[in-house]
Every structure is written in C-alpha cells, then in structure tokens.
Amino acid sequence: KNQVEQSPQSLIILEGKNCTLQCNYTVSPFSNLRWYKQDTGRGPVSLTIMTFSENTKSNGRYTATLDADTKQSSLHITASQLSDSASYICVVSASYDYKLSFGAGTTVTVRA
Amino acid sequence: EAQVTQNPRYLITVTGKKLTVTCSQNMNHEYMSWYRQDPGLGLRQIYYSMNVEVTDKGDVPEGYKVSRKEKRNFPLILESPSPNQTSLYFCASSLWIPSGGSTDTQYFGPGTRLTVL
Numbered sequence: 468k469n470q471v472e473q474s475p476q477s478l479i480i481l482e483g484k485n486c487t488l489q490c491n492y493t494v495s496p497f498s499n500l501r502w503y504k505q506d507t508g509r510g511p512v513s514l515t516i517m518t519f520s521e522n523t524k525s526n527g528r529y530t531a532t533l534d535a536d537t538k539q540s541s542l543h544i545t546a547s548q549l550s551d552s553a554s555y556i557c558v559v560s561a562s563y564d565y566k567l568s569f570g571a572g573t574t575v576t577v578r579a
Numbered sequence: 580e581a582q583v584t585q586n587p588r589y590l591i592t593v594t595g596k597k598l599t600v601t602c603s604q605n606m607n608h609e610y611m612s613w614y615r616q617d618p619g620l621g622l623r624q625i626y627y628s629m630n631v632e633v634t635d636k637g638d639v640p641e642g643y644k645v646s647r648k649e650k651r652n653f654p655l656i657l658e659s660p661s662p663n664q665t666s667l668y669f670c671a672s673s674l675w676i677p678s679g680g681s682t683d684t685q686y687f688g689p690g691t692r693l694t695v696l
Binding site: 499501509510511512513516518560565566571572 | 620622624637638669671676678681682684687689
C-alpha cells in the first residue's frame with residue numbers, strides 16, 4: 468500500500484528562524500510530489516509540485532527538495548513569519564494510478 | 580474570482596437525518612473530489628468525479644453518495660448520518676485528474692465542519 472509519512476508531527480519555532488519538514492514515501496512508481504499549506508479552518512493551498520526530474524522547487528520563502536532515489540522530500544521555511552503558522556501536507560502521486568496519497572501533515576507554530 | 584465554494588460551513592445534525600453538503604466551482608474544471616479530514620489521519624478521499632455523470636469511489640465511500648449532473652456542482656449526500664461521520668469535509672477541483680502523470684493543481688474549498696449527534 469502506498470504510504471506517506473511526515474515528520475515531525477508538530478513543531479514550534481521562533482519568528483525569524485528557519486525550519487525543515489520531512490516527508491518520506493513508499494509510493495511507486497513515483498510521478499510527482501506536492502506540498503500544501505493549510506491554515507487553521509481553511510482548505511489546503513498548493514505551495515510546490517515536483518516531478519521525478521526535479522530536485523528542488525521554491526515558492527518565496529518555501530523551498531522543497533526531492534530525492535527520488537531515497538523517496539524523501541523536505542520543505543524548508545526560511546525566516547519564518549507568524550503567518551507561516553499552519554499545517555503542511557505532503558501529497559504523492561503514482562504513475563498509472565488515479566489515487567493520491569496524503570501525509571497526515573506537520574503543524575508548525577511560529578511564536579513572536 | 581476563481582474559487583470552490585461549500586455550503587454549509589458548519590452543520591450540527593442528529594443520527595439518521597439526511598443531509599446534503601453542496602460544492603460548486605467556477606473554473607470549468609473537469610475533476611472534482613470530496614475528502615474528509617480527521618485528526619492524525621490526514622485527508623482521505625470519499626468520492627471523485629472525472630466529468631459530468633462520471634463518479635467513482637475513493638478510499639472511504641461507505642455512508643456517502645454523490646452526483647455530478649452539472650460540471651460546476653458536486654454535492655455530497657449523507658442519507659443516514661452516523662456519529663462516525665463527524666468530520667471536516669473538503670471539496671476540491673482541478674482542470675483534470677491531479678494524479679497519475681498530471682501536475683494539475685487541486686483547488687480546495689473552505690471546508691464544512693459536520694457534527695453528528
């Protein structure tokens with residue numbers, strides 16, 4: 468069964484600091500990986516999408532990396548702001564499969 | 580403004596009382612989907628639709644029904660709600676199916692928080 472594991476489950480960081488979230492997956496054959504940001508009480512919003520041939524993608528202060536060989540991805544948040552407080556969800560897609568595999572998310576809290 | 584809308588946003592009901600959660604998108608998207616989100620479990624797909632009159636089960640379809648009579652609308656129906664269907668529900672749409680080799684982005688609605696007593 469295709470699985471997506473995210474770590475840590477939650478973290479607290481001080482405003483201005485950097486942090487890195489992890490996503491490990493067993494989805495195969497791999498097609499692409501997305502990171503979503505979900506603010507409390509809102510629907511998820513797409514941050515980045517990476518295909519097999521891409522190993523890094525940025526969206527402002529968010530940088531996602533992908534190692535398709537080890538089946539790992541990370542999302543790095545630079546110079547965190549209070550508005551970065553949210554849940555971050557990793558979603559992996561397999562080729563030849565209509566299903567998406569969702570991670571449980573990492574909740575980030577940024578403190579002033 | 581391009582968006583996915585859901586109604587109602589909050590709903591408290593009792594076991595067995597039929598309810599419908601509406602979902603509408605204004606982006607002329609072919610693909611629409613319903614998810615439920617529970618603490619620690621992440622998003623789980625209930626049903627999806629690849630076009631008008633074409634629907635299929637996701638991972639957790641039991642107790643739910645859907646219909647796709649128009650491209651823009653994809654209502655979720657709970658014929659006889661039970662307490663284990665208490666959850667946060669999201670509707671999403673994309674131009675085409677967002678899996679397989681597609682890199683289409685899914686746009687999510689604001690969510691419907693359902694409580695079944």
